[in-house]
Amino acid sequence: MRRRTFLAGTTALAAAGTAAYGYSKYQSVGLQRLSSRKPLQFSAEIDARQNGEFSISAEAGATQFIPNVRSRTLGFNQSYLGPVIRVAAKGTTRAKVSNKLSFPVTTHWHGLIIPGIQDGGPHQLVEPGKIWTPDLTIDQPAAMVWYHSHVAEQTARQVYAGLAGVMLLDDGKDEERGLPVSYGQDDLVLVIQDKRLNNRGEMVYSSNMHDRMTGFVGNTMMVNGQIDPVAKVPNSIVRLRLLNASNAATYSFEFSDKRPFYVVATDSGYLDKPVEMRSLRLAPAERVQLLVDFRSGSDPLLLSSIKPTLIGGGFMGMMMRGRSMIADAFDGQTAVLAFQTDKSLAQKVTTVPDQLDGGIPDLTAKFARHRLFQLDSGMGMGGGMGMMGGAMTINDQAFDMNRVDFSVQKGTFEKWTISPNVLSHPFHVHGVRFVVLAEGGRPPSVENRGWRDTVLVREKTDILIEFTQTAQQQKPFMFHCHILEHEDAGMMGQFAVT
Ligand code: C2O
Ligand code: CU
Ligand code: CU
Numbered sequence: 113m114r115r116r117t118f119l120a121g122t123t124a125l126a127a128a129g130t131a132a133y134g135y136s137k138y139q140s141v142g143l144q145r146l147s148s149r150k151p152l153q154f155s156a157e158i159d160a161r162q163n164g165e166f167s168i169s170a171e172a173g174a175t176q177f178i179p180n181v182r183s184r185t186l187g188f189n190q191s192y193l194g195p196v197i198r199v200a201a202k203g204t205t206r207a208k209v210s211n212k213l214s215f216p217v218t219t220h221w222h223g224l225i226i227p228g229i230q231d232g233g234p235h236q237l238v239e240p241g242k243i244w245t246p247d248l249t250i251d252q253p254a255a256m257v258w259y260h261s262h263v264a265e266q267t268a269r270q271v272y273a274g275l276a277g278v279m280l281l282d283d284g285k286d287e288e289r290g291l292p293v294s295y296g297q298d299d300l301v302l303v304i305q306d307k308r309l310n311n312r313g314e315m316v317y318s319s320n321m322h323d324r325m326t327g328f329v330g331n332t333m334m335v336n337g338q339i340d341p342v343a344k345v346p347n348s349i350v351r352l353r354l355l356n357a358s359n360a361a362t363y364s365f366e367f368s369d370k371r372p373f374y375v376v377a378t379d380s381g382y383l384d385k386p387v388e389m390r391s392l393r394l395a396p397a398e399r400v401q402l403l404v405d406f407r408s409g410s411d412p413l414l415l416s417s418i419k420p421t422l423i424g425g426g427f428m429g430m431m432m433r434g435r436s437m438i439a440d441a442f443d444g445q446t447a448v449l450a451f452q453t454d455k456s457l458a459q460k461v462t463t464v465p466d467q468l469d470g471g472i473p474d475l476t477a478k479f480a481r482h483r484l485f486q487l488d489s490g491m492g493m494g495g496g497m498g499m500m501g502g503a504m505t506i507n508d509q510a511f512d513m514n515r516v517d518f519s520v521q522k523g524t525f526e527k528w529t530i531s532p533n534v535l536s537h538p539f540h541v542h543g544v545r546f547v548v549l550a551e552g553g554r555p556p557s558v559e560n561r562g563w564r565d566t567v568l569v570r571e572k573t574d575i576l577i578e579f580t581q582t583a584q585q586q587k588p589f590m591f592h593c594h595i596l597e598h599e600d601a602g603m604m605g606q607f608a609v610t
Contacts, residue, residue, distance in 0.1 A: 272317050
């Protein structure tokens with residue numbers, strides 16, 4: 113009777129007047145048998161550790177998300193998304209970014225702790241036909257970071273169309289740590305996104321009032337640009353590196369058999385030891401690395417649901433969450449990825465390490481300044497739909513390329529307190545890493561442990577930031593909501609570090 117539940121949900125949604133979300137007959141329902149699923153593909157890997165450089169070029173493409181239906185997309189070196197770039201966690205890597213498109217793009221290295229001049233934010237446009245060649249002076253713990261276009265007011269469209277990819281900061285010590293290291297075999301990079309397919313099966317974007325307000329949420333889940341794939345894995349411990357590369361949706365993941373998994377790393381690197389969990393929240397732009405035990409040989413599904421953006425959930429929360437937009441095959445969850453164990457594959461790692469060498473942040477570090485940030489999505493209290501249309505602001509100011517909001521002293525720590533209003537927002541800061549000190553005055557959730565560069569702000573959140581990199585007034589760092597529609601609508605500011 114699952115099918116009926118799903119249809120009822122769709123009808124209720126349409127009746128409630130939010131038909132804008134659209135229901136596509138092509139959307140994923142996650143019920144495909146293993147035999148009819150396509151094997152999960154992985155982006156080409158560029159290993160820049162040898163000669164210390166890599167090249168990517170932004171180009172236009174056509175991608176078949178649905179067989180024989182072409183969608184217009186963008187990518188780096190390929191039609192959609194970009195290669196996985198492996199670089200040394202310590203050392204200088206030369207990036208060559210060329211733009212084969214007819215409009216400007218940028219490549220921001222989200223998670224790299226490097227000077228403002230290398231950052232690739234809105235002030236570093238790569239014009240059509242031009243090449244940008246920053247030397248990335250990387251020196252930070254091993255981590256999974258990512259790169260994406262960051263043009264003012266165009267980020268949502270460009271990232272949605274595909275201008276994003278993964279970068280792995282590799283310090284060569286993962287085998288010593290006892291972690292799986294074979295890319296595409298027992299070390300799987302999973303770029304997770306929700307996309308909207310229309311009734312012809314084409315990937316579409318819209319930015320109507322509602323989409324801008326809540327952030328754009330799709331009707332179909334994709335992993336590495338594929339719908340309902342299956343990953344073949346060995347009967348061993350497998351590492352999953354998840355990136356939430358969606359425009360706006362916060363996901364909650366779990367396995368269909370509720371098996372435990374072990375979190376080994378968050379945004380900016382490893383934890384001090386693996387943390388066992390059974391479900392996990394991942395907000396836009398966040399990364400997490402998990403170890404999953406496939407030794408039993410059974411074949412679970414990775415399920416996801418979309419968390420409500422409206423603080424407190426409630427009726428409006430139900431309306432805005434992805435639940436009814438993404439097929440409701442598993443009680444509000446969608447199977448994003450199936451796993452199939454294969455005994456013939458090499459079993460390299462068979463135990464979960466008990467210790468990792470991730471630094472434990474010093475929560476008592478002295479901070480030089482305390483700053484307050486009020487995020488405002490222009491909605492009236494209570495989230496009335498009639499109140500839409502206000503500006504997206506931070507401390508009552510919308511983003512302005514020509515206004516640097518403040519300057520931070522290099523080499524210091526600062527405490528920032530970020531408060532949301534009505535909606536929760538994934539708050540990101542460029543060029544730094546930070547620790548979450550408290551959420552609503554309480555210790556942070558497991559998801560917010562470790563060093564990070566993005567935090568989902570659901571209530572008043574205190575973070576402690578370490579500023580180690582210079583950013584001049586002309587090439588400042590950004591701080592912003594990573595719901596890309598909010599960022600583009602003004603929920604972004606900039607600061608210098610001198
Ligand atoms: Cu991933 Cu300023 O962004
Ligand atoms: Cu960033
Ligand atoms: Cu936001």
